[in-house]
Amino acid sequence: MDKTYQPQDIEQQWYQTWEERNYFAPSGKGESYSIVIPPPNVTGRLHMGHGFQDTIMDALIRYHRMMGHNTLWQVGTDHAGIATQMVVERRLEREGIKRTDLGREKFLDEVWKWKEESGGMITQQIRRLGASIDWTRERFTMDPGLSAAVEEVFVRLYDEGLIYRGNRLVNWDPKLHTAVSDLEVLNEEEDGFFWYFKYPLADGATTDSGDNFITIATTRPETLLGDTAVAVNPDDPRFKSLIGKWVDLPLCNRRIQIIADDYVDPEFGTGCVKITPAHDFNDYEVGKRHNLEMINIFTIDAAINDNAPQAYQGLDRFEARKKLVTDMEAAGLLLKVEPHKLKVPRGDRTGVVIEPYLTNQWYVAVKSLAEPAIKAVEDGDIEFVPKQWENTYFAWMRDIQDWCISRQLWWGHRIPAWYDIEGNIYVGCSEAQVREKYNLPADLELKQDEDVLDTWFSSALWTFSTLGWPDDPETLKTFHPTDVLVTGFDIIFFWVARMIMMTLKFTGQIPFKKVYITGLIRDEQGQKMSKSKGNVLDPIDLIDGIDLEALVAKRTEGLMQPQLEKKIEKNTRAQFPDGITGYGTDALRYTYYSLASTGRDIKFDLGRMEGFRNFCNKIWNASRYVIMNTEEKGIQFSATDVTALKYNAHLSLADRWILSRLQQTVAQVHEHMANYRFDLMSQAIYDFFWNEYCDWYVELSKPVLWDADNQPEKAQAARLTLLSVLESSLRMLHPLMPFITEEIWQKIATLIGINTAGTSIMLQAYPQVDKDLINTQSESDIDWVKGVIVGVRNIRGEMNIPPGKLFPALLNKTNSEDQRRLSDNLANLLKLAKLSELRILTDDEAAPVSATQLYQDMEILVPLADLIDKNAELARLDKEIGKLEKNLQGINGKLNNEKFVQNAPTELVEQEKERQRSAQAALAALTEKVQSIKAL
Known part of the structure; x- marks a missing residue:
């Protein structure tokens, strides 16, 4: 082995070998175990959340592969409708070409070209993490097979009356000209205003206080143009006499009624709420309850349309806001303006303010689909880990609303619906199928719907569409339902719940048995990672390293505001004065596992990565030591020697102890893996290997190896134990640190009779507990030995006694067990504690002035008289x-x-x-x- 561990020398080389040898494919033997990857966007780059979840999935897959299961990790990417279309549109715009210049078909050709050229970047980055994915089965949501599944599901749901077209309120992006999901809307607090307006009462009506108007407060004055009512709380005594009366809507030459609704909070604002059903989600529900007119006042660009007074038509919404406020003030109807903090919804892709917008869209009626999906979790068929996330799931599912599945884009699964000239709708997988299904004449002109499906619609079919549904029942039978879904809490509703509903509906099976919800990776201060804050970490940078200038450039890329770029550059230089050190994949993976607790937020600490890079070095150096004491001395063992190790009569106390501690650790690791406690699993392995194997067993074995000429059988037993425990530790560690374990295992496995030719550590059996090797007596005895050594070392450190200086020590307040242990281990204690003498204080001796340490009830005394210059x-x-x-x-x-x-x-x-x-x-x-x- 090389003297120093260099991850860059082994990682990509080993991954290429694994993939070329097809080690990641299902074995075809044993009980199946399968996971589907949450499909990353084809536009995407690997971020810390991906890295975290992918390493967890890989640990599960590698563990179960080594446990003898027929494992499949199904990979694929999502076509990411909005994101991909925007990327290609921007590329074309740099060449002076607009999407509309090309037309739909040619534009889609450009998207497919881009996908083939650059769409696989993230899958290459996932490989860098060591992900043992069966790449031969890679899927894409717009592959022919998956597209056919999407069409089949749409048609079946439509035929059952569960998909319909309706005029309802949606999140509308005025820049993209499409409806977007709640997940694509960022609600962030911004500075705004409350405008207080007078709404004149009609027909001479007055309030109880004698005013001929009521006051409303709004943060969006322009929506006044679409008001169709004013609401008050039915129990508010201030306005009871006005319920059912009318107001003259300012500037609009319309009258609207005052209605009573419990939605109004009498304590908030003025107690009177303007109702604009076509442009506010809460108002929309009020409008439905009271059968109010719904007036859409916006164009698709969020400019004022022809439904508003002529003075405002054609104005951008924010220009209309300024004009309306000016006009209200001129009319004497503006009472006051107050600063106000409010949540502003912005499109996550465009940054523009999202408008609630009344438009025709396609919907899935999900109530009937939700009921069996709720029951599956209630009955325990699907379990959430941690369990408290089930409450979040139930809260959403029990108040579920119909799902808007249409998007006004060109890239995506085009809705399989056709219209005739009269607007009649015909749904089928193709125009030919539609004509046959509805018995339509050949000369009837049909036009396909222009919209595409929400990306979440195809993602909802992910577990079964990727496994060949409906055309490949054998693969589906083998690997479905999948075993676990690893995902974030932010998409429990958007993806997890919809997968459960759709999979139950179309396969009669649950999609997965467990849902492991990970926390959100934040920076060291607990802040969400974002480009604008300059605190984003790239997993590949952490693996390979990156110099400061390149890091600054990456963080400011695409941010046009000079002040923001300066802030990011300053933050970066402060945080990483020399750039980011390359730590290697295994150190990054282990850091992820150490953070995988049950918490909602996870602070990523680079200090931990440094520590786990040191752990890699420790593993490497310990392995070199073992090889030096076996292979370099020409010593070879057989598999029979390992099997018979527990019967070896020459095992020392230290040998029996480390073999016992290995069994205890293996038991803990299996338990933690079963409970998805990767933090506890990684800590157990770390503590065993570093603290017990390296710091103690290697040291305890040295006196035996030094005395090999006098005790050859004991030395051989120690060497075999060193090798056997190391090899088992590498297999135990492999699912978490695949690269370093493979490299070392290939070098040491042959020394204990394992033929490594053409095989891999990942294809070996995961360690199992051998109860015959658990020896509690040896564990107690070594704990005692360690206690004495640590006590002496502590005194040496506290009293500044030179490391090599020999001195005597005494034991006081001992019992018969202490006396036995001293007799059995005296030679080792003298060598490892570097003592000239160690004996028990007799009953008639007075204890000298000493530095003292305690181990249980026993005192460890080091007389100081001759040791220090007072x-x-x-x-x-x-x-x-x-x-x-x-x-x-x-x-x-x-x-x-x-x-x-x-x-x-x-x-x-x-x-x-x-x-x-x-x-x-x-x-x-x-x-x-x-x-x-x-x-x-």
Whole structure:
């Protein structure tokens, strides 16, 4: 093995080997285990959320493959209607070409060309994560097979009356000219205003206070042009006498009625609410309840249309707002304007303000589909992990609204519906099928619907359409239902719920048995990662590294505001003064697993990555040590030797201990994997390998290996144990760290009789618990040995005794077990603790002045009389105490300053208090040490 671990030298090479040898394909043997990947957008680049979820899925797949299951990780990408169309439109616009210049067919040709050229970037990046996906089965939502499934589902639902066309309110993007889903709308707080307007009462009516008007407050004055009522709460005494009366709608030459509805909160605003059913979702529901007229005042560009007074027609909505406010003020109908913070809905792709808009769209009536989907989770057929997410699922599903599935785009699955000249609708998978199905004459002119389906419609079929439904029943039978879906909480409704509904409807099966909901990756401060904040991390950068200038350029790419670019550059330089170090894939993966707790938000800490890169180095160096003590000495074992290891009479206490600890760790790992606690699983393996195998067993084995000439059988047993435990550890670790484990396993497996030719660690069996190797006595005995060694080392460190200096130590307050353990392990204790003598204090001896450590009830004593220069040590401690006192004085000064405590951020004050506690504890410890030395 090379002296140092270099991930870039092994990772891509091994991945290419795995893929070329088709190791990721199902084995065809054993019980099936399958996962479908949440399909990333074909436009996408790998982000931290993808990386997090994909590494979790890979751990599950690799684990179950090694457990002997017939595993399939089904991959595919989503055509991403809006995102892809925008990418191609922008490319064409750079050449001075508009989509409309080309026409639909030629534009779609351009989209397919782009997809073939650049649409696979994210799948190449997923490979960099080590994802053991069966790439031969890669799917795309607009592949012929998947498109046929989409059409089949649409037609069946339409024929059952579950898909219909209706005029309803949708989220409308005025730039894209399409309806968008709630998930594509960002609601962020912005500065706005409340405008208070007078609405004159008609027919001489007055309020109880004698006013001839009522006051309404609005954040969107332009929608006044579409008002069809004013609502008050039926129990509000201020307005009871006005219910049923009318107001003259300002500037519009229309009268609208005052209605009563519980929707109105008497405590909010003025208690009177303008109702604009065609441009507000809440108002739309009020309008339906009261059978109000719905007046659409906007064009598809969000300009004022012909339904509004002529003075406003053709104006952009925000220009109309300014004019309307000016006109209301001129008419004496503007009472006041107040600043107001409000949530503004913006399109996530365009950034423009989304308008609630009344338009004809296609809908799925989902009530009947939701009932069995709710029952599947209630009955436990589908389980959410963590379980509390079931409440979120139920809350949405029990109040579910019909689903708008049409989009006014060109790229996507075109709706399989045709119209004749009179507007009659005919639905089928093709025009030919439509003519046959409806017995239409050949000369009847038909035109296909221009709209395409919402991307979530095809995604809802993902688990069964990718497995060949409806034409490949065998594959579906083998791998469906899938075992687990790994996804984020933000799409429980948009994707998870719809998959459950559609899959139950069309296959009679659940789509998956478990839904593992991951948290959201945030930065180290807990902030959401966003380009505008300059805190986005790219998984590939973390793997390969990137210099500062390239990192700054990536973060400011596409951001046109100079001030924002400067802010991002400043943030980047502050956070990464030298760019990002390349840590390798295995270190990144392990960081993800360590963070995979049950929390909603996950703070990504680069310090952890540094730690896990060090873990990789530890694994590498430990393996080199084992190889040096076996292969380089010409020692080879057989598989029979490993099998018979537990019966080996020459095993030392340390050998029996590490074999026992391995079994306990394997048991924990299986339990944590079953519970999706990747954080606990990764911690258990880390603790075992670093703390027990490397820090203790390797050290405990050294005296035996040093004495190999005198105890050859014991040395061989130690070497076999070193190799066997290392090989088992690599298999245990492989699902989490695939690259380094493969590289090392290929080098050491042959040393214990495994033929590695043409095979891989991923095809080996995952470690299982061997109860015969669990030895609680050896675990207790080694814990005692460790306790003594750690106690002596602590004293050595506290008293600044040089590392190589030998000195005697005593044990006091011992029992018979302590005495046995000392007798059995004395040689090792003297070597590893670097002692000249270790004995038990006799009953008639007075304990000398000593530094003391406790292990359980036993005292570990190191007499100090001959070990230290008393005066020099007191002088050193006095100097340290002086520094601490000065530091503590500064901290106390801050905390005694009322202005600091009141005005500083809470976290800064707490930080200073923690520094104070730490300094006080250190000062007390040093003072105690001074007293003990003075007593010598």
